[in-house]
Each structure stands twice: as C-alpha cells, then as structure tokens.
Amino acid sequence: MTVLRNPVIRGFAPDPSLVRVGDWYYVATSSFEWFPTIPIHRSRDLAHWEYAGHVRGAVPGDSLAGVPDSGGVWAPSLSWDGERFWVVYSVVRSVGTPYFDLDTYVSTAVSAAGPWTPPRRVASHGFDPALFHGEDGRLWLLNMQSDHRPGGRRFAGIVLTELDRETLVPVGETRLLLQHERLVEGPKLLRRGDWYYLVLAEGGTGFEHGVLVARSRALTGPYELDDRPLLTTRDDPKVPLQKAGHAELVETPGGEWFLSHLAARPLQTPDGPRCPLGRETAVQAVVWDEEEWPRLRHGGHHPAVEVDVPTKAFVPQEAPDDGGLEWPWSTLRGPVDPSWADTEARPGWIRLRGRHGPESHWAHSLLARRITEHGAEAEVTVEARPRSFTEAAGLVLWYNTEAYLALDLTWAEPEGEEQRGQQWQGGGRTVLSLVERDEGGIRQVAVAEVGAEGPVTLGVGVEDGAARFWYDTGGARTPIGPPLDFTKLSDDHGSKLRFTGALAGIHAVDLVKGAFTADFAGFRLICQEQ
Known part of the structure; x- marks a missing residue:
C-alpha cells in the first residue's frame, strides 16, 4: 500500500471532480476568474498527482473580462463515456446577487490534455452541473436550481434533464429529484448495483460544508436521504482539514472505493480561522455498510490526513508544454x-x-x-x-x-x-x-x-x-x-x-x-x- 497525505493537490484547487479511466485517475478543479481554465491533474495511485493539461477554450472568446472576483468558471464535472472525456461547467457572471447570470457549457476530448471541442451551451438552471452517462447510452444533466424571486430559495433543489447525446438539446421535461431544508448543491450521480446514488454538497462551501448522500431504485427518484453525513467537519473546529465537502465517488480496478473532496487548512487568528491557501483537493477511502450506504473507511465523518491507497508504479511525466508562461503560471x-x-x-x-x-x-x-x-x-x-x-x-x-x-x-x-x-x-x-x-x-x-x-x-x-x-x-x-x-x-x-x-x-x-x-x-x- 501507499500512504497519501491530504491535501493531495495543495493550494487553490477547489471543487474536485474525480474520474477513473483505465489505470489513471483524473481530477478537474474550479478556476473561477483565472486562466488556464479548468486545470486537470492525473495520478495512477491517488497519492501522487501531476498537471495533465486544462480545458483550453472553455470560455467562449477566451475572455472573462468584466466578471467579478470569484466569478467565472465554477465547479467543472469531469466524466468518461468509454471513448472520450466530457466536462460540464458553468460560467458565472454575477456574484452576491439574486441572479447568478450564468451559462452552462459542455466540451469533450479524447485526451485530458485536449484538444477540447468548442463549448456548447446547455440548459442552465444553476451552477454545479454534472453529467450522468446511462448504461443504455442516454445522457443526463444534473443541476441545482435557483429561485431568484423575492422570498425564493437560492438553492431550490436538484433537477435532472435528459440531453440528446449529439445535439445536447433537452429531451422531455426537467424533473425535480430532491429538495432539502439544508442548502444542497454539487450533485454527482452514480449507479451501484440496484441503487442510484446522489452525492451532494451540503451546507455551503465554508466551515459548515459537508457531503450528504441520497439514493433511489429509479434514476428519476424518489430519493431518500441518508440519516447522517458521509463527510463533514462542521461539528469539530479542531480537525486539521476543515470545510470538507463537494465530493465524488470512484471505484478502483480492484473494486475499492475512494472519495475526492475539497478541504482547507485554517490558520487561527484573533478574528477566527482563516484559510489563505484556499480550498484544496483531498481523497478519502470509502466502504459500503450492510445497508449499502457509503461510509469513510476509517470511521466517523471527519476527513483523514493520511490514507492508505493501492500501490501503483508512478513515474511522473513531463508536464504539457503550454508555451512557457502558462501552468504553473496563472x-x-x-x-x-x-x-x-x-x-x-x-x-x-x-x-x-x-x-x-x-x-x-x-x-x-x-x-x-x-x-x-x-x-x-x-x-x-x-x-x-x-x-x-x-x-x-x-x-x-x-x-x-x-x-x-x-x-x-x-x-x-x-x-x-x-x-x-x-x-x-x-x-x-x-x-x-x-x-x-x-x-x-x-x-x-x-x-x-x-x-x-x-x-x-x-x-x-x-x-x-x-x-x-x-x-x-x-x-x-x-x-x-x-x-x-x-x-x-x-x-x-x-x-x-x-x-x-x-x-x-x-x-x-x-x-x-x-x-x-x-x-x-x-x-x-x-x-x-x-
């Protein structure tokens, strides 16, 4: 076994979306107002990560001029359909207003390093989109919806829309999958056995952050919520990795399960904890209990700093040459x-x-x-x-x-x-x-x-x-x-x-x-x- 040390991608690397392709694992992270857009890292053992490229051309016109601080590219979701990578993400142009004024785009590539297809706009209910590739070849878009009206809820539930695989045009009506009294966002959908599992970011992306899971026998629901969080640190400010949330599950070739998530390492100040390094990428080991709910392998719901992962031969590759003044420059x-x-x-x-x-x-x-x-x-x-x-x-x-x-x-x-x-x-x-x-x-x-x-x-x-x-x-x-x-x-x-x-x-x-x-x-x- 190899011992990974969290965070595995250190510094500003939030909202990790994890996917396995063969023996490689890939993580895409948010870039907000920064270029390169949507950095992608890869690993063979979940412990050692290297830059693998980025989604070049993710923003139409290659410009985010005028977007506010912390606007831009939010929460990309990376997936693999057996032949190519897909990424779906939102470009957010209003922050701190009732309107997010966003557009959601999809791009594909045979290699994580690109080239990526020009982005195509899809239904833009809210930020944090994700794609689910059905075993029958159908394509589904998950999203959170936002109600901007006075008295409305900015986090008004998780919705599902089928897309035509070729045109990306909606097929049929959008379905409401889940609403919850707590703020939920960042939906990721997977199938394991007879269950469809919704992995949700809960409680916002600060110190109240967490991961909540829901499941259903049918893709379109109804979904039942787990009675406890899969991951959170909201109950203990002494845990070294705070703000744990926004997660995605992946299965190894050997049948083990792991969870990518964001976390932050705070410094204690007279004005409270602060995290100048931003939100970072971490990985946890997961097992399934007797009732078929995912649980952290080490027990409880707090993230571990050190995690045993399967050992793989890892030889760092030369980072893609982006022209000398790109990665790690931003x-x-x-x-x-x-x-x-x-x-x-x-x-x-x-x-x-x-x-x-x-x-x-x-x-x-x-x-x-x-x-x-x-x-x-x-x-x-x-x-x-x-x-x-x-x-x-x-x-x-x-x-x-x-x-x-x-x-x-x-x-x-x-x-x-x-x-x-x-x-x-x-x-x-x-x-x-x-x-x-x-x-x-x-x-x-x-x-x-x-x-x-x-x-x-x-x-x-x-x-x-x-x-x-x-x-x-x-x-x-x-x-x-x-x-x-x-x-x-x-x-x-x-x-x-x-x-x-x-x-x-x-x-x-x-x-x-x-x-x-x-x-x-x-x-x-x-x-x-x-």
Missing part, C-alpha cells in the same frame, strides 16, 4: 498573451507591458502562481524605469482586487514635496512602494528610495500568517515596512463571497499609455510543507 480573466507578456524580447527575462491597475476586472498584467503552504518565500529581480506615478511594476501577494499586498517599483515626487499629481516633468524619485489592500481600501505602508539605474530584487517571506517584504539593490536584504496580515488574503476575511486562494506573482501597470514595460528575472516561489 493569469486573470484571459489567457497569457505575448502582447503584454513577452519572453523573447530579452532572453532569460519576462517583459511585462503595463495595462490597467490591480483593481481592474478587465486587463491587469499579472502572472501568478499558487501558494501551497502556510510557510512560503517568493522573490524576483525587476528592472524598469517608471516616469510617472501611473507606472509601476513589482511583486504581489494576490487574492483578488480587494485583497492584495504589493511591493512596486514606481515614481514619487521629490522628497518633501506634497503629492499633487505630475508637476515635475521628468523629475522626482524612483521608489519602492509597499501597499496593502483590503475591503477598507488601499494604504501605502512604506516607501523606500532606490537608484534609478540597475535592477532591484524584491522578496517576501510568509510565516505564521504574516508577510514580511524586503528588497536588495546589490548589497544585502533590506526589510521594508511592518509585517502585514497575510490571512486577509482568504475566503474568510471580509463580508463578500470569496472562493479562490492566495497566489504570488509579478505585475506591471501603466494607467495612461499602456506602453511602460518592466523586465523580470529569477522568479521563485518556495513553499515549505508543514
């Missing part, structure tokens, strides 16, 4: 493009052309990588010549447009002069500006003057929930500013819905001409597993 609301991210202009460097500011939902020139552990270090060398306070480039710790920390090389007025716009026409100073952004606004917490010539190395260390920035102009590391609260870069800070995770990266801004460039070299992100 970009906001659109794919990486040489018009603003160039690796050829200066060999060994990444040249970013500044575009909108960091709070733009349209065109922020940002390249970032997922932070996977609570202890992390990031650094990069930047060379640029900002001539205005509207030009900046540097190192960022990013959650979203209302939660980030940035150490930027930029321009400022001569020392002692008040801040009154651009008055000096080429005068002023080249400075490093450290800013903190949260729901209360943006604050400049430190400024340090640096020489206008030559590169500067920027860095940050994250430990015990604090981020400590530094810079080096060629001599030694110099701390800048006080320790900043890294835990604000989490789902759990603020009052708005948040669903992603913290990343570290580089960015450039030019609010006036869109022509300012900055060159970056030696980016590294080291995360220490704890």
Whole structure:
C-alpha cells in the first residue's frame, strides 16, 4: 500500500471532480476568474498527482473580462463515456446577487490534455452541473436550481434533464429529484448495483460544508436521504482539514472505493480561522455498510490526513508544454498573451507591458502562481524605469482586487514635496512602494528610495500568517515596512463571497499609455510543507 497525505493537490484547487479511466485517475478543479481554465491533474495511485493539461477554450472568446472576483468558471464535472472525456461547467457572471447570470457549457476530448471541442451551451438552471452517462447510452444533466424571486430559495433543489447525446438539446421535461431544508448543491450521480446514488454538497462551501448522500431504485427518484453525513467537519473546529465537502465517488480496478473532496487548512487568528491557501483537493477511502450506504473507511465523518491507497508504479511525466508562461503560471480573466507578456524580447527575462491597475476586472498584467503552504518565500529581480506615478511594476501577494499586498517599483515626487499629481516633468524619485489592500481600501505602508539605474530584487517571506517584504539593490536584504496580515488574503476575511486562494506573482501597470514595460528575472516561489 501507499500512504497519501491530504491535501493531495495543495493550494487553490477547489471543487474536485474525480474520474477513473483505465489505470489513471483524473481530477478537474474550479478556476473561477483565472486562466488556464479548468486545470486537470492525473495520478495512477491517488497519492501522487501531476498537471495533465486544462480545458483550453472553455470560455467562449477566451475572455472573462468584466466578471467579478470569484466569478467565472465554477465547479467543472469531469466524466468518461468509454471513448472520450466530457466536462460540464458553468460560467458565472454575477456574484452576491439574486441572479447568478450564468451559462452552462459542455466540451469533450479524447485526451485530458485536449484538444477540447468548442463549448456548447446547455440548459442552465444553476451552477454545479454534472453529467450522468446511462448504461443504455442516454445522457443526463444534473443541476441545482435557483429561485431568484423575492422570498425564493437560492438553492431550490436538484433537477435532472435528459440531453440528446449529439445535439445536447433537452429531451422531455426537467424533473425535480430532491429538495432539502439544508442548502444542497454539487450533485454527482452514480449507479451501484440496484441503487442510484446522489452525492451532494451540503451546507455551503465554508466551515459548515459537508457531503450528504441520497439514493433511489429509479434514476428519476424518489430519493431518500441518508440519516447522517458521509463527510463533514462542521461539528469539530479542531480537525486539521476543515470545510470538507463537494465530493465524488470512484471505484478502483480492484473494486475499492475512494472519495475526492475539497478541504482547507485554517490558520487561527484573533478574528477566527482563516484559510489563505484556499480550498484544496483531498481523497478519502470509502466502504459500503450492510445497508449499502457509503461510509469513510476509517470511521466517523471527519476527513483523514493520511490514507492508505493501492500501490501503483508512478513515474511522473513531463508536464504539457503550454508555451512557457502558462501552468504553473496563472493569469486573470484571459489567457497569457505575448502582447503584454513577452519572453523573447530579452532572453532569460519576462517583459511585462503595463495595462490597467490591480483593481481592474478587465486587463491587469499579472502572472501568478499558487501558494501551497502556510510557510512560503517568493522573490524576483525587476528592472524598469517608471516616469510617472501611473507606472509601476513589482511583486504581489494576490487574492483578488480587494485583497492584495504589493511591493512596486514606481515614481514619487521629490522628497518633501506634497503629492499633487505630475508637476515635475521628468523629475522626482524612483521608489519602492509597499501597499496593502483590503475591503477598507488601499494604504501605502512604506516607501523606500532606490537608484534609478540597475535592477532591484524584491522578496517576501510568509510565516505564521504574516508577510514580511524586503528588497536588495546589490548589497544585502533590506526589510521594508511592518509585517502585514497575510490571512486577509482568504475566503474568510471580509463580508463578500470569496472562493479562490492566495497566489504570488509579478505585475506591471501603466494607467495612461499602456506602453511602460518592466523586465523580470529569477522568479521563485518556495513553499515549505508543514
């Protein structure tokens, strides 16, 4: 046996959808406003996972410009019909309103690495869709429905619609399978023996999250609910893996059963637990009790950190070449493009052309990588010549447009002069500006003057929930500013819905001409597993 250690896909990797194809297991996860859209990982033993590609072209027009934070691609569901992969997912364009304003799409591919077919829109009752491939060759779409009307329930039950396999047009009427007094979503349907099982996400995706199972002798119901959750941590805040939920069952070639699910590793703060790493992917072993309900193999309903899994020979494969600036790099609301991210202009460097500011939902020139552990270090060398306070480039710790920390090389007025716009026409100073952004606004917490010539190395260390920035102009590391609260870069800070995770990266801004460039070299992100 092999012992896996949860989370198996660490850092921002929520809503895992697990499927087995032969001896390989594949997991697709939500990408929200980030590109690459719908990352897919694969494993032969459920313990060791590698990037296997993504659903390229998942968003029509390859653009999520304008979508709000935590909008975009929600909860993809991956399946296999014996010949090809299918993925169904929703593109959500409104967050925190009665209307989700979403479109649900289906795409297929022979290989998880693609190419994927252009997305085709299907019935869009609500987010968290899934497909069920019947043994008779019929295709069914599961979804949750939302009632946007005043007094309506945003989570109004699970519905089922048959689709024509070729046209994806609905066949017959949509059927209501289940309603529940608790919030249920994320339906996954499987058949085992004479039973159809509905695996449901329950209680929302925060600390009340869980997995509930229902079953029926008939595909269209009625479904009876299990009298206890299959998985949850809502009853014990001391469990290391919190927020456990949004699950999918899979059978191994040897007849064993496992469950993929999301979970989060909180840091304790004076304001309560926070999970800056986001929601991550975990795997549990499952057995079936004498009444044919699924149960965690180790007993109870809390997720285990260590799980025994069947041993398979695992030789990591070379990750797909997505062009050098894609995975593990991620970009906001659109794919990486040489018009603003160039690796050829200066060999060994990444040249970013500044575009909108960091709070733009349209065109922020940002390249970032997922932070996977609570202890992390990031650094990069930047060379640029900002001539205005509207030009900046540097190192960022990013959650979203209302939660980030940035150490930027930029321009400022001569020392002692008040801040009154651009008055000096080429005068002023080249400075490093450290800013903190949260729901209360943006604050400049430190400024340090640096020489206008030559590169500067920027860095940050994250430990015990604090981020400590530094810079080096060629001599030694110099701390800048006080320790900043890294835990604000989490789902759990603020009052708005948040669903992603913290990343570290580089960015450039030019609010006036869109022509300012900055060159970056030696980016590294080291995360220490704890």
